[in-house]
Every structure is written in C-alpha cells, then in structure tokens.
Amino acid sequence: MTRVCRLTPAGRGAIAVVEVTGADAVRLVDSWFGGAHPLTTAPINAIRFGSWRRPHADTPGEELVAVRTATDRVEVHCHGGVAAAAAIVASLVSDGAVETKPSPASLADELQDALANAPTERVAGVLLDQVNGSLDAALRSLISLLDAGDATQAGALIDDLLSRERLGRRLTQPWRIVIAGAPNVGKSSLVNALVGFDRAIVYDLPGTTRDVVTATTAVSGWPVTLADTAGVRATDNVIEAAGVELARATLRSADIVVVVREAAAFASPEALELRDSLLAEATVNAAVIEVASKADLNPRSDSIPSEVIATDAPNGIGVDRLLATIERAIGVGDPPHGVAVIVGRWRYERLRSIRRHLLDGEIATAAAAAPALLAPELL
Ligand SMILES: Nc1nc2c(ncn2[C@@H]2O[C@H](COP(=O)(O)OP(=O)(O)OP(=O)(O)O)[C@@H](O)[C@H]2O)c(=O)[nH]1
Ligand SMILES: [Mg+2]
Known part of the structure; x- marks a missing residue:
C-alpha cells in the first residue's frame, strides 16, 4: 500500500511537506512529478526541482521540490497553505494511495x-x-x-x-467570549470598545451585523476571542436569519456570554424573554455577564441592578468595569x-x-x- 501524509500542519507556513511511503511510492510520485529526471534514478536525499502535473500535460503545474529520502519514501515540498498540499494529496489518492495522519509529536x-x-x-x-x-x-x-x-x-x-x-x-486556545443581544443594542460598539479599534461595523440600523465577527485580544494577559454576533430577532430576511442561527450556535461554545440589553428598556418583557432564550443556548458552565447599554440615553437608572454593567461604549464608559468582570469570569491566576x-x-x-x-x-x-x-x- 502507498501512504500519503501531510507532515506540516494545515494553515500558515511558507511551504508544506507531503510524504509518500510504500514500495510503489517513488514510481507513483514520478507519474505526477514533471522534473528533468525521474526520481526513481535520483540519489537518496538529492533535491529535484519540478512541477506537479501529469508528464506531457499541456497546463503548467505547481512548482515544487521533491526528495527521495529512502528507496520507499519521497517528500514533496510545495507551496504552503492548504490548497497546494491538498491538491497533491488528492491526486495521489485518486491513483490509489491512502491518506494517513502524521504520528503525534513528542x-x-x-x-x-x-x-x-x-x-x-x-x-x-x-x-x-x-x-x-x-x-x-x-x-x-x-x-x-x-x-x-x-x-x-x-x-x-x-x-x-x-x-x-x-x-x-486555554494555553493553546483562547477563552471564547460571545456578545449577544437584540439588534441595534450596541453589541458591535462594545466589541470595538473592548478591542480598542473598530473591528466590527457599527450602524444605527438593526441587523447590521449578519455574520459572527471575531476579534482576538488579551484581558489581563490571557488571550480571548470576542465574537460579535448578529442581533437576535424573528426575521423574514434569509441572510439575517442565517446570522441569527449562527449567533445561537456560537453561544453554545462560549466560555463567557455577555448579554446586552438597552438600559432604557432593560426590564421590558421582550428584553427579558430574549435574554432568557439566549442564555438557554449557552452551556451550564458558561459565565454570564449582563450589560445595560446606551446608559447615557437612560434618564433613570434605578431599573438596572447593581451587578449589571452600565455602558456607553462609544465614549468608553463602563468598559473598564466590563474588562474587570471578564477577568474575574476567566478566573485563573498564574500557577x-x-x-x-x-x-x-x-x-x-x-x-x-x-x-x-x-x-x-x-x-x-x-x-x-x-x-x-x-x-x-x-x-
Ligand atoms: N448613545 C449611545 N449610542 C450607542 C451606544 N452603543 C451603541 N450606540 C449606537 O447604537 C447604534 C447601533 O450600534 P451597534 O453597535 O451597531 O449595534 P449592534 O447591537 O451591533 O447592532 P446589530 O449588528 O444590528 O445587531 C449605533 O448608531 C451606535 O453608535 C451607547 O452606549 N450609547
Ligand atoms: Mg452589530
């Protein structure tokens, strides 16, 4: 059997390396490798330049380097990223090779x-x-x-x-913080205030955010990904509805949920009902932080409980308190x-x-x- 295995991780990287092993490995790679000389006759560990295509094909192939590292083993070094390596793996698999995973690192x-x-x-x-x-x-x-x-x-x-x-x-993956609430309550403004630059589009029209927009930052030195979600409401618009469904799905993987309600309508039955329906999506282990947004527009604040964070995001009011609350919710210190x-x-x-x-x-x-x-x- 011929095995083909991507040695480098998918994603960023200048080059990707695909290893092909098995008694037929060198012959199989040769059938795609348009080098000046076949790899079958190349000395072990000699670098050969060529391109990845069927010999005599009229379209130019991907430029790459191949090395026969043993009689039954070839490394193909191609452009980094996902596509080039995936195409090489796919062409070998189409010729009968079996894709395998690299053995785990020490x-x-x-x-x-x-x-x-x-x-x-x-x-x-x-x-x-x-x-x-x-x-x-x-x-x-x-x-x-x-x-x-x-x-x-x-x-x-x-x-x-x-x-x-x-x-x-969390040493290899950031904490996930999801900002959720009704349309136009100021979720994107809050994300921008937390990351310190305009990552998400803010606009005075409900339904501005349609996708989940993420920004990675650090809170007290711990990495966090902030996910700004589409405002959740019933809608006939197909694209907005997809955004709403995505918002709900994102909540399911949150470590911390920040639920935003406008201060002026903080205790309205609609706002409460939406808050409960959003929190029902989150896991039991997720920490919940409640925000009363647009506090500057609310003449009386007695309807806002003291544990709720009142914000005026465009002016940065309440952002420090929100960051401190997020830090407490992260809840770990240096060992x-x-x-x-x-x-x-x-x-x-x-x-x-x-x-x-x-x-x-x-x-x-x-x-x-x-x-x-x-x-x-x-x-
Ligand atoms: N006065 C005041 N206006 C705010 C505040 N936060 C946001 N806004 C304004 O409210 C409007 C909506 O803000 P966004 O941040 O886009 O709201 P959103 O919740 O992301 O809206 P969707 O993406 O449509 O769900 C914008 O015009 C903001 O400038 C606030 O604390 N005070
Ligand atoms: Mg938004």
Whole structure:
C-alpha cells in the first residue's frame, strides 16, 4: 500500500511537506512529478526541482521540490497553505494511495510548538515552565506511582493536575467570549470598545451585523476571542436569519456570554424573554455577564441592578468595569513557578479516564494508560 501524509500542519507556513511511503511510492510520485529526471534514478536525499502535473500535460503545474529520502519514501515540498498540499494529496489518492495522519509529536516538541505560538507573555510564562520540565516531571512521577501500585498518591496527583484544567485548556486556545443581544443594542460598539479599534461595523440600523465577527485580544494577559454576533430577532430576511442561527450556535461554545440589553428598556418583557432564550443556548458552565447599554440615553437608572454593567461604549464608559468582570469570569491566576500544567485537551480526557480506573480499583489498566501521556507515539 502507498501512504500519503501531510507532515506540516494545515494553515500558515511558507511551504508544506507531503510524504509518500510504500514500495510503489517513488514510481507513483514520478507519474505526477514533471522534473528533468525521474526520481526513481535520483540519489537518496538529492533535491529535484519540478512541477506537479501529469508528464506531457499541456497546463503548467505547481512548482515544487521533491526528495527521495529512502528507496520507499519521497517528500514533496510545495507551496504552503492548504490548497497546494491538498491538491497533491488528492491526486495521489485518486491513483490509489491512502491518506494517513502524521504520528503525534513528542511532549517536548508539542510544548515547544505551543510556546512558539503563545499569544501572550502570560501564557508563554506558564508554557516556559512546562518546556523546562515541570510537566515532564509530574507525568513521570504519575507513571511511577501507578507502576508502584500507589493508587492514593497517584489519585491525589491526578486531582492536583486536573485542578488547573481551566488554565491548561486555554494555553493553546483562547477563552471564547460571545456578545449577544437584540439588534441595534450596541453589541458591535462594545466589541470595538473592548478591542480598542473598530473591528466590527457599527450602524444605527438593526441587523447590521449578519455574520459572527471575531476579534482576538488579551484581558489581563490571557488571550480571548470576542465574537460579535448578529442581533437576535424573528426575521423574514434569509441572510439575517442565517446570522441569527449562527449567533445561537456560537453561544453554545462560549466560555463567557455577555448579554446586552438597552438600559432604557432593560426590564421590558421582550428584553427579558430574549435574554432568557439566549442564555438557554449557552452551556451550564458558561459565565454570564449582563450589560445595560446606551446608559447615557437612560434618564433613570434605578431599573438596572447593581451587578449589571452600565455602558456607553462609544465614549468608553463602563468598559473598564466590563474588562474587570471578564477577568474575574476567566478566573485563573498564574500557577506557582515549577508547577505542572497539563497541555493538550486529549491529555485531560486520558487523565480523567485513568482517574476512573483508579476509582474502580483497576490500577493495572490505569498504569497501562499513563505512559502515552508522556509519549504520545504510544497512543
Ligand atoms: N448613545 C449611545 N449610542 C450607542 C451606544 N452603543 C451603541 N450606540 C449606537 O447604537 C447604534 C447601533 O450600534 P451597534 O453597535 O451597531 O449595534 P449592534 O447591537 O451591533 O447592532 P446589530 O449588528 O444590528 O445587531 C449605533 O448608531 C451606535 O453608535 C451607547 O452606549 N450609547
Ligand atoms: Mg452589530
């Protein structure tokens, strides 16, 4: 069987690398590679320039480089991004090759990669500690405790690691904050005030935002993605209705929901009903922050409860209080120096399953599942 595998991650990058392996790999690549000489006769590790097309095809192909790295292995280096590599994979698959996933990186590579992509200094600080060995040490001691059959100590260590999950999950993905409410209440104005520049279009006509517009920023050094959604209302307009459906769907993945109601109609039955219907979409774990917008236009503020944040976004009023409230809702601090924080969503799932095995008295199963936490290639 010939296997084709994209070695570089999809997305940004100047080049992408596709590896083809198997007894027929070099011949198969040659059937697409329009180089001056066939790869079958190229020395191992010699770089060959060519283009990706059927030989004798009259349209020019994608310019690229190919290297025969072993008798049964070829690397094709093409333009970065998604399209070029996908086209190469697709052409080989159409000739019978099977697409496979690259084997997972080692923990050290994974941590280096996360550190290189850290969006803020605060996140980088936590990751640097892990790169310097905190996580490796904790996982090694967990594996030894399980091997020694010490369920009590192992359980305590797992609980300790899981206690920092709220932070750990966000070292590679920002917190998701969704701004929702009725049309024209000032959601986009609020997003712009929070990010400090005009990311979203603001206009005095309900239904201005039709898509989910996101902006990534940091709150007290933690990365957050703000999602500005379409104002939610019943509408006959197909495009607006799609935006409303998208707004509701976005709420389902929110860590923090900011529900905006205009101060002047804050306690109106319609506003309350919409607030409840929006919150019904969010998960039970999502934090909820309520905003009374356009507070400047509201002559009397006694209908606004004190925990609600009154804003006048175009003038920046209430924005600091909103940021402070978001920071509290994020609710994590810097772990002490040298403390392990688990990186990688799947590790949390695995740790929880190891914990369950321990609770069920299945220590051998727990011990067998632990080494992969340190060496993902065992998965
Ligand atoms: N006076 C006052 N006007 C505001 C405030 N916030 C927003 N506006 C105005 O209200 C109008 C609507 O603001 P947007 O931010 O576009 O409202 P939106 O909720 O995003 O609207 P849709 O995208 O249509 O759902 C604009 O004219 C804003 O300038 C505020 O706090 N005070
Ligand atoms: Mg808007």
